[in-house]
Amino acid sequence: MTPTTSGASGGNGAHATAKFDVLIIGAGIAGLYQLYRLRELGLNVRAIDAASEVGGTWYWNRYPGARVDSEGHVYQYLFSEDLYKGWSWSERFPSQSEIERWLNYVADQLDLRKNIQFGATVQSAHFNETTERWVVATDKGDVIDTQFLITCCGMLSAPHVSFPGQETFKGLAFHTARWPQQPVDFAGKLVGVVGIGATGIQVIQTIAEKVGHLKVFVRTPQYILPMKNLKYTAADVEAYKSKFKALTEQLPHTFTGFEYDVEYAWAGLPPQQRRKVIEDCWNDGSVKLWIASFAELFFDEGVNAEISEFVRAKMRERLRDPRLCELLIPSDYGFGTHRVPLEQNFLEAFHRANVEVVDVKTNPIERITTEGIQTADGTIHPLDVIILATGFDAGTGALTRIDIRGRDGRSLREEWGRDIRTTMGLQVHGYPNLFTTAVPLAPAAALCNMTTCLQQQVEWITGCISYLCGKNLKFIEPSKALEDQWVAHHDETANAMLIAKTDSWYLGSNVEGKPRRVLSYTGGVGSYRQKCDEVVASGYEGFATH
Template identity: 65%
Template sequence: MSTQHTPQNPAPQQAQPEHLDALVIGAGVAGLYQLHRLREMGLKVRAYETGSGVGGTWYWNRYPGARFDSQAEIYQYWFSEELYKSWQPSERFPAQPETERWLNYVADKLDLKKDIQFGTRIASAHFDEAEDLWRITTAAGETVTAQYLLACCGMLSAPIVDRFPGQSSFKGEVLITGLWPKEPVDLQGKRVAVVGTGATGIQVIQTIAPEVGSMKIFVRTPQYIIPMQNPKYSEQDWQKWGERFHETKQRVRSTFAGFDYDFDAGPWDEKTPEERTAILERNWNDGSLALWLASFPEMFFDEAVSEEVSEFVRAKMRDRLQHRADLCELLIPQDYGFGTHRVPLENKYLEVYLQPNVEGVDCRKAPIERIVPEGIQTADGTVHEVDVIILALGFDAGSGALSRIDIRGRGGRSLKEQWSQEIRTSMGLQVHGYPNLFTTGAPLAPSAALCNMTTCLQQQVDWITDCIAYARQNGKQVIEATQDFEDAWVQHHDETAAATLVVKTDSWYMGSNVEGKPRRLISYIGGVGNYNRQCDELASQGYPGFAMR
């Protein structure tokens, strides 16, 4: 089995643990910015990163075809106009190698790497109530103490790995998309199986189809798709975006999902059928996520509207599948509405199934039972013999990265144990019972799933940094969300979610892809602009609900 593992640096000899003002977990989009903001405050801070380089999701997810589905002009840092203008993306939706280079460019421009310890996984973090500090231990045994612990672990950074019995018995190569090896993988002419057809699986499938000898695609949950329009960007194109820096910066902070487009078409009921179709066509042809996040919000609440929008997309898919009944049944969703799952952008993904060397295996009729030395065995007894198995099984989203660290708060309470019963946070910024622990990309905030990630992660980092600065200015050493505040937020979150069709759909948004995971929408669905306003109000009022002492 081939997966990517980063060796741990050996622990140095320690007479006494080093003390930091703040420790940041992760060196992705959020971790880099959090490190920068805390250094600006003059704190002694270090980031710890499991990988050998910066990038977070753009370091680990180097599988074939990995790329943005947020446009390059909005997947950006907004704290520096000069930084924005000085890096020119090559296209609207850049691929992983370019994005990794961009994040290295940011880290180098800000001289961040000197304060990042690479090749180091945080194994545990226990709050010392007597000293009001966190005692943190790495997997290699190094210990550090810190007043503030900032978890920038990523919302999609805990890949599902050991999913099937017998996985280690396979005599070929098993590849995990979220742990793709750095060295090149030769798939030329090989018999390849791909398990999983979410956003990642779709990118892999459409990319490797021209080079493999044959491909079997194991489909359990068909996906609605939107064809990506990905034009190249010239220097002149980027200059135009640079001129709109301040306008775009403000725009993304106020929209529903942190993009530069929003639900501006007007109410569904006020449109004629022809006007509705025209709006759907316009957003479809934009080749972005606009059809999902900028056409009609009623699709999330009204089953009749949901069905009409869903049928619009189904018709597009049927045409591309040449109305082949077997493929339409396999690949076009019928039992959930468009937009209640994560919607992938794609490039000729459906056409792959028309190739003579590609077979779609319906896992609803015959689920995968186990992996055997020769390949994949399904419940009907068929053994699908292959040379390579690619597992695009997704992640334990939102909560998984933190749950895989032994985090213990007041009274020795375990975050992993608490979240195995019920996943709760205070606006995705703190968890009651864990003083001075701040989180980004955590459950019950838009950043957990329903947001252009750079928009939401930066907003959270800014809020957290300002909260710490406020406490320090007022002589306070400890910050902890109160039980009452957390209860109220969870109630508001659940009431907001319950009004939508999203909670009626099984998906990773609801934790349905992880066996035993408590069912709750992991992302706040009240809108990015609305969430940001609530956060701003808390800050302006002196952070009520966040007790300081």
């Protein structure tokens, strides 16, 4: 598939414009599948990625201990039985390196690399109202003219770092999402980890025994769930592969796109049976207690309080030290209203003599100095290595860091800076022929097994473009009325949940000035799919086409 070129050139000595039917930003889970599906339609497609290889999130997040907390057998594409069965996981919750190898296997099996441009960052994408096409520019000077633009940039791909002085630090400093490809030597080093969210937990439990001394800077404690990560035998692999057909029928219709779903109603069970369900879910060693115990956990403060105290008690049993309990066990928000990480001996790491907790909730980090981290009381903590597990500008950050402009020069960065809105997380009013995955107001922004949700979004986008091509249409854009309707439905659904009452990255609360809105659609994966299917069945009612 060779692009056509024109004699036009962009500003600043840019290359001649390459023309495509579709340009995809990102070569991770969504981008690879989107490339495959649109290429199968016979379209002239290019994917572009800043990385040097495929993988998306799993290319960049190669920090110590990085692994998925979805079971590997559901964290896969389900569009091809041959592709699914041609890969075998070595363990229940695969590590970053194994997932990266899997995505390279996918790219090889589907021969995708020939349509991917690596090592280029998209800087701008402007809609040309005269041609009704997008003009996209990269940091390498490329200027690309495309009819359709699809963003597959990932939900958690825009690192959020907010400490002044980082550039002055004389040691090594890394954000976990921009970890170097070469291993980092921690032996004998003074290491500081900032943050104990899901990523910080994985780092801490992995490096605690490898460093000279570890200081963990703790602001917001997290509820945790124990990960039981079984090594797979050949029989285990054969067993999960035998479920392929059942998984294709089941996963798209559960609440969160996982294999398990809520089976019981809290009010329908006596106390001893409720306790048994909670214990069984806890002992499963997965996220089951969070997303497949009782739906009331998300809505009923009384139910949430009881399950929260159950988890706190489990954590107290392991921590023992009253000060550690105070700093590491949540007390001011409920279980499941934040992201709930899986862990492996995370709490036990704090019993090591070489691990120290620094409370930065009452004494915040003020800046990074040449020597280390300075807190508000003036204390400087000397460090050789600083690891920033400080999270992301979730859902929106990957796109607001690109200068995206739609009709009448409107800026997505400016509009989302005032109010975060999309139409089903698939398009945005005012930005014709722009399709989005893993952005706000769709399940893929959180509360979803990402492969399940991203596959569904890719398939919807593919179907929409196929529909346009079949009818010789060149343009589609959601109306403001339709977007208003979806935003209202999203908010009504989200605001009924306790998540909406708790500050976290789920609401963008971790990024100063970010408009407050629950980022993920919380009505359930199956319900969302049904609503997307209804749009197709209506002939894209509410969308302008021509």
